[in-house]
Amino acid sequence: MTNHHIALIPGDGIGAEVLPPARRVLDAVGARHGFGFTYTTYDWSCERYAREGAMMPQNGLDLLRDKDAILLGAVGYPGVPDHVSLWGLLIPIRRGFRQYVNVRPIRVFEGIDSPLRTATPGEIDFVVVRENVEGEYSEIGGRLNRGFPDELAVQESVFTRTGVTRVLDYAFELAARRGGRLISATKSNGIVHTLPFWDELVAERGRSHPEVDWDQEHIDALAAKFVLDPARFDVVVASNLFGDILSDLAAAVAGSIGIAPAANLNPEREFPSMFEPVHGSAPDIAGRGIANPLGAIWSAAMMLDHLGHPEAAGDVTGAIAAVLAKTDLRTPDLGGTATTTDFTEKLLELL
Template sequence: MRSHTLAVLPGDGVGPEVTRAALTVLDAAESRFGFDTRRTDVPLGADHHLATGELLTDEATAELDRHDAILFGAIGSPRVPPGILERGIILELRRRMEQAINLRPVRLYEGVPTPIAGLTPERCDLVVVRENTEGAYVAQGSSVHVGTPAQVAVQESVNTWYAVERAVDFAYRLASVRRGRLTLCHKTNVLVEAGKLWTAVMESVGERYPDVETDYVHVDALCMHLPVSPERFDVVVTDNLFGDIVTDLGAVLQGGLGVAASGNLNLDGAHPSMFEPIHGSAPDIAGRGWANPAGACLSLAMLLGHLGEGEAAAAVEAATAAVLAGLPAPGGEAMGASTQELCERIAAAVADDATPEVPGSLMAQLAAVAAGRAAEG
């Protein structure tokens, strides 16, 4: 039997609720597809920080590093000042684990309501590949003359050929197993030096993928095109900050933050990749059963695809999409069912092999890309 090791970071707020839901769905996938996971809970988040003063310690890093993948819920609490948990755990974890890519699909599933009038699933199926370790998120900066009218804040943005090339190469690989189109999103008319580097990397790496069609769009133009004509895009590659912003806009198209998934990918297998819904910890609804587990379940599907469990990944995606299609609303009390009830429905649909696979499943495509990289390595 195939076996994988999984570190589980439930986190804060609704994080534990949606993570439990995803693990229930994972149980169903294991039973149907003949693999297993050995799971370890790792206590990182607000409660642990407030009790111990710890963020991401060397010991916790070593524990995570012993696993094949990480399933993450959400981090954040009004009891901890903004930036402490985010920088001290999330950004630090991405850096230590060399999670070079933040991968976020923007897909509208059949039957899921969207606020964009006239938008159909056929028109909304793209993936954003976000460089995940640099840009404005290197967390380097300084302030002087604090507390005076002369206060100055400097926040650094860093771009290296090495990190940009990793993101761009992965984006080309993904485009080559999808519809063969890759768009660079940046702001080259203002961020001139960074833009030059990104453009040069695109041209250099593109020589290895002659069958992939490429184009360029400014980030502000992308924010205009995305709600109006998302069908223009297949795979989009962009820097850390731009990727963070445009994918939240993308989540609106697909039904809201509660149904959006993401993966933080280590590309060489030296450290585990981490998968998480893109919604926050939502402490205002924690414990009420109002959190939609779809984002966590779709993140689980990405995790399975990355581990090479392509059939299970596609089944979890299909089951989640089928249950989403039957909801009167994508989140909150108006969903008409609790977090636990929804996860049980998704798990039952995974167990039922009559649930049709989503056409052009990203989860299966991830498995294909992972297999190609393994063959090369």
Template sequence: MTEFKIAVIPGDGIGVEVMAEALKVLSVLEEHEQDFVLHKENFEWSSDYYLEHGRMMPEDGLVTLQSYDAILFGAIGDARVPDDVTIWELIMPIRKQFQQYVNFRPVKSLPGITSPLSNGDDIDFVIFRENAEGEYSNSGGRMFETQHSEMAIQNTIMTTAGIERIVKAACEYAEKNGKKKVTSATKSNAIIHSMKLWDEHVKRIIKNEYPNLALESIYIDALVAYFVQRPQSFEVVVASNLFGDILSDLGSGIVGGLGLSPSANINPEKQFPSMFEPVHGSAPDIAGKEIANPIAQIWSAALMLDHLGRADLSAKIINAIESVLLEGKIKTADIGGNATTEQMGAAISDKIIEQYAIKEDEESKIWT
């Protein structure tokens, strides 16, 4: 029996809507797997919570979350609360306190989805984004506010330890999955301190510890162009916090949109819970209309199961997603259809049930 405690944080806007469908998919798996149980607890930490309590989560929120095996997160953001508040009082503390230094984002062509690129077929690579330091560091400040001489300083923090662990995670994934090349995003010709440190350690680690992997180091401005011109040439991309964030959204765009793209904030050592969330935001412009695509959230749940050691169940979810898209009967507005969020989620759930029915039929034939 495999049992896991899952903290569920739907958040704001469409996060609540797509989370509902992901939970239904997980419930289908629980119903059909005798040895699989998820103990899910919902946390209403959102912009509404902030407006009522003056904070995005309780003072002991991180202590509470630490007892869970994983966190399934929806989306956060509301016009009534500044974006830096929602981010830095909820997502960032979780990522940093729980040492979720790997942000893992697959970029993959899906059946039935037309890429905006004329050469957009057969794209299949992953991005390893450093997730705990780098450009997204709470270091800096402002002086002489309201004056013409007002000054702002935002510090980028890169450490040898931080660079080493994200690069090694990317390389370990590459070797485990039969990849031959790692692409590093840099800008060391202009950012001469932090990015030169990045380059030095990336080169050293791959040369000394992963000699079977080829290293391709590309300046970020050229790299975004290559994502469009030759996306099939990439296998594993490793990048700093800011560069990885930008590349991930571009990657989502070239395979069909943010509604299709999952992500995982991983603590590889499993000393702390990891967090799984769709790439997209809370999309207040469509919240409440029931037209949001739940695939990114459902796929994020699949990444969670894989991390928890149930790759078999993760594969069932991904197979179901691909089957629905290949049929093309059910599509949400973002991918050219008119299906509701619930209809898309139900279609994916039905495909999972079909997989179990096929398996049971095959087993009955064997025994007959």
């Protein structure tokens, strides 16, 4: 029997509350399909930072390197600045393991009310593909004259031909397997160097994928169209910053960021990929047992697909759809009163 070794990083806040449901779902669907899991849990978190001065140990990447995949709960907690928590854990994993593709599926499920009147279940089903390791989130820059009136900060964007081309190829190939449509997010009318370069490479890769109908939209207009007409989209590809913003906006369009999953992929599989819900650590509800586990469970389904079990992944997303469409069980973020455990038990029953 195939056995997958998974690294679990619960992290902070509700991260520790949503990973156990995801693990239960993985074990259940694995037993049905004839494969299993071994888990190693790491206590890397803001609590560890407060205790030891680092989010993870210096050999953290070495400890993860032999795992088949990583399942992360959440990162961030009051008292630890976000740039410390993210750059101490999440970003080193993404960059150290060349997880240069971030994939965020967006879907309006039957049974979840979108804030948009026109957001009809079954009609909105698209994917945001985000460049994940360079772009606007580079480490190049610095601060000068700290504390003086002429203090300044410089942050450099870095767009490389290799970095942009590989994420574009992933997005075009994904679009070819889906509806055959791709939109590229840009702002080349205002950003004079990096985004025209991005546009040129989109056109270049588009010629190599004639089966895909592609276009580009300026980021401001694109954000408006996410709200005004989200059903028009199939695959949207964007730089690190633009993709980050668009995918959170799209999750809100789908009804709740609490259900949104994400995959940080190393497509060549030279290193483990990482899967995570995007809802954050939610310290305001941590410890109350009411966190929505769907984001973590859907992320686990994406992990199953990456590990070569698409049928098992389909079972999980089918169970997610069923619990939302066939029951009125909802966690508070979806307007209900169910606990994390209540919701998980019902999903397992339907699975």
